[in-house]
Amino acid sequence: MKIAVIPGSFDPMTVGHIDIIRRSLKIFDKVIVAVMINDKKSYMFSLDERYEIARLSCEGLENVEVIADRGLLSELADRVGACAVVKGVRNEDDYRYEAEMAYYNRFKNPRVETLIMPCDNALDSVSSTELRRRIADGRDISDIISANAVTYIDGLIKEKGICKK
Ligand code: PNS
Numbered sequence: 559m560k561i562a563v564i565p566g567s568f569d570p571m572t573v574g575h576i577d578i579i580r581r582s583l584k585i586f587d588k589v590i591v592a593v594m595i596n597d598k599k600s601y602m603f604s605l606d607e608r609y610e611i612a613r614l615s616c617e618g619l620e621n622v623e624v625i626a627d628r629g630l631l632s633e634l635a636d637r638v639g640a641c642a643v644v645k646g647v648r649n650e651d652d653y654r655y656e657a658e659m660a661y662y663n664r665f666k667n668p669r670v671e672t673l674i675m676p677c678d679n680a681l682d683s684v685s686s687t688e689l690r691r692r693i694a695d696g697r698d699i700s701d702i703i704s705a706n707a708v709t710y711i712d713g714l715i716k717e718k719g720i721c722k723k
Pocket of ligand 1: 565566567568594595596597628629630631632659662663
């Protein structure tokens with residue numbers, strides 16, 4: 559069975575991420591979405607919250623498992639039996655960042671290859687950064703998140719008081 563890991567911060571997961579997950583399922587038998595911590599980032603949502611948003615967003619997608627992990631991607635890939643990591647990119651900046659991550663992860667675990675997948679043209683303006691900006695401004699986010707996650711995210715926004723308006 560060919561298993562891919564799709565790792566990321568997913569702060570929070572967008573429809574762009576979901577498109578990459580769906581397209582990866584054309585190549586792999588199973589996709590493990592790993593919600594992780596990048597030490598260089600500060601987050602709007604906690605690991606548990608990001609995991610729950612990702613889990614709800616992937617509900618109904620067959621052969622997809624969502625996990626949260628605090629460790630290294632190179633070690634996680636071995637633990638879950640993945641032969642590849644898939645990362646989506648929207649532009650050259652994303653590509654450069656992901657290529658650097660891929661070199662690092664391959665150095666740590668040469669068994670696992672990283673595949674960089676260009677995003678769907680229609681989704682190239684969708685990002686977690688844009689999503690967080692809209693949340694902070696109190697703007698509508700329903701077009702860029704999964705319908706399954708709307709109620710949960712709305713609850714978090716109220717509970718955490720992260721909307722400036
Ligand atoms: O795109 P992201 O949000 O930076 O993805 C997060 C992650 C952890 C997948 C990425 O930063 C990565 O591949 N890092 C490699 C080092 C690692 O495994 N770090 C995790 C603990 S700091």
